[in-house]
Amino acid sequence: MTRYGEYQTEIYAGGLAGELPAHPVDFPSLERKATEVLPSWIHSYVAGGAGDEHTQRLNVTEFHRWGLVPRMLNGAHDRDLSVELFGLTLPHPLFLSPVGVLGICAQDFHGDLATARACARTGVPLTVSTLSQDPLEEVAAELGETPGFFQLYTPDDRDLALSLIHRAENAGYRALIVTVDTWVTGWRPRDLNTANFPQLRGYCLANYTSDPAFRRRLPGAPEEHPSSVVGEWVNVFGRSLGWQDLDWIREATELPVLLKGIQHPDDVRRAKDHGVDGIHCSNHGGRQANGGIPALRMLPEIVEAAGELPVLFDSGVRSGTDVVKALALGATAVGVGRPYVYALAVGGEHGVVHQSRSLLAEADLLMAVDGYPDLAALRQEGLRRL
Numbered sequence: 459m460t461r462y463g464e465y466q467t468e469i470y471a472g473g474l475a476g477e478l479p480a481h482p483v484d485f486p487s488l489e490r491k492a493t494e495v496l497p498s499w500i501h502s503y504v505a506g507g508a509g510d511e512h513t514q515r516l517n518v519t520e521f522h523r524w525g526l527v528p529r530m531l532n533g534a535h536d537r538d539l540s541v542e543l544f545g546l547t548l549p550h551p552l553f554l555s556p557v558g559v560l561g562i563c564a565q566d567f568h569g570d571l572a573t574a575r576a577c578a579r580t581g582v583p584l585t586v587s588t589l590s591q592d593p594l595e596e597v598a599a600e601l602g603e604t605p606g607f608f609q610l611y612t613p614d615d616r617d618l619a620l621s622l623i624h625r626a627e628n629a630g631y632r633a634l635i636v637t638v639d640t641w642v643t644g645w646r647p648r649d650l651n652t653a654n655f656p657q658l659r660g661y662c663l664a665n666y667t668s669d670p671a672f673r674r675r676l677p678g679a680p681e682e683h684p685s686s687v688v689g690e691w692v693n694v695f696g697r698s699l700g701w702q703d704l705d706w707i708r709e710a711t712e713l714p715v716l717l718k719g720i721q722h723p724d725d726v727r728r729a730k731d732h733g734v735d736g737i738h739c740s741n742h743g744g745r746q747a748n749g750g751i752p753a754l755r756m757l758p759e760i761v762e763a764a765g766e767l768p769v770l771f772d773s774g775v776r777s778g779t780d781v782v783k784a785l786a787l788g789a790t791a792v793g794v795g796r797p798y799v800y801a802l803a804v805g806g807e808h809g810v811v812h813q814s815r816s817l818l819a820e821a822d823l824l825m826a827v828d829g830y831p832d833l834a835a836l837r838q839e840g841l842r843r844l
């Protein structure tokens with residue numbers, strides 16, 4: 459069993475040798491640093507959300523409405539954080555959620571590759587967005603032994619959708635995560651006020667320009683027709699999916715298929731009827747629909763409806779404590795979004811490694827201090843409403 463909490467000892471030992479951590483371990487400091495280093499048009503795209511961003515804020519504050527109840531003399535000297543996820547045994551329940559502009563959040567604009575290299579070092583699975591700056595095959599190649607999941611924005615062109623799915627399968631991804639809440643972009647005032655949308659400026663479209671089915675839609679080579687690339691991307695980006703679409707997606711691949719953006723238990727039940735392998739409970743970090751309920755509030759109902767199916771969770775996770783709370787509410791695995799993007803901006807590959815290790819260390823130490831030797835014990839009686 460890996461003792462993730464030992465990262466704390468490493469940091470203190472560094473201090474004795476006169477070394478401070480290169481990057482912050484807490485989210486507010488990281489967010490401040492990222493604001494300083496990111497160009498403002500990228501920062502506002504990452505930091506912003508839908509409407510007045512109330513749902514985005516609620517995602518975060520909802521975690522503060524739950525408190526963990528400690529148990530003492532409980533033999534939590536060694537903690538087992540391992541989880542089973544569609545046939546994979548993972549040493550811990552943390553993963554990185556898909557972020558479409560990840561590529562341009564690194565100084566060299568190859569942030570998907572840097573993040574994948576970080577994941578290869580930490581063993582934290584990476585969900586690679588359809589909107590990556592480098593093609594999905596090149597990102598997969600950097601992951602080493604760490605599992606990658608491919609997130610699909612289902613295009614309104616079935617040949618292209620099938621091509622992306624097959625490419626993901628051939629590249630070695632271990633699951634297909636179909637995002638169902640983003641066939642059209644939500645109303646985002648920060649981006650609208652600056653008329654800024656990175657993909658419309660030609661960024662993060664590598665999975666399209668490298669795809670034979672997409673290239674067939676262009677008058678010639680993508681490099682020679684940049685405005686056609688963007689125009690065709692706009693035409694093809696979002697299919698307004700219906701439940702029947704799950705059937706051809708399901709048939710197209712042997713990979714486990716999960717739906718991302720599910721918030722209602724009846725949708726979980728319908729998804730099960732269509733043979734999905736897991737649910738990703740998320741409200742896209744409040745970027746899509748404002749005026750909604752925080753994702754964490756819906757998690758227990760989603761978990762109950764999912765039954766045996768694994769439930770991935772994200773939206774509002776800012777610390778190892780948040781990770782533990784989402785697990786206590788029944789999540790099988792917990793996804794990080796904006797925090798690792800800021801870590802990448804601030805510290806590149808090392809920044810993401812440091813941040814994942816910090817989250818895991820905080821979660822592991824909290825389990826130790828609160829007397830939970832494993833996730834089953836935590837789930838049994840870990841949380842009370844504040």
Ligand SMILES: Cc1cc2nc3c(=O)[nH]c(=O)nc-3n(C[C@H](O)[C@H](O)[C@H](O)COP(=O)(O)O)c2cc1C
Nearest residue numbers: 504555556557558587637742743773774775795796
């Ligand atoms: C800048 C940005 C881009 C995102 N791009 C995608 C994407 O391409 N696909 C997707 O399914 N979700 C995307 N998401 C949503 C994340 O996967 C995740 O649900 C969200 O970040 C969780 O909220 P949090 O970051 O506030 O914790 C994006 C989020 C951000 C912040």
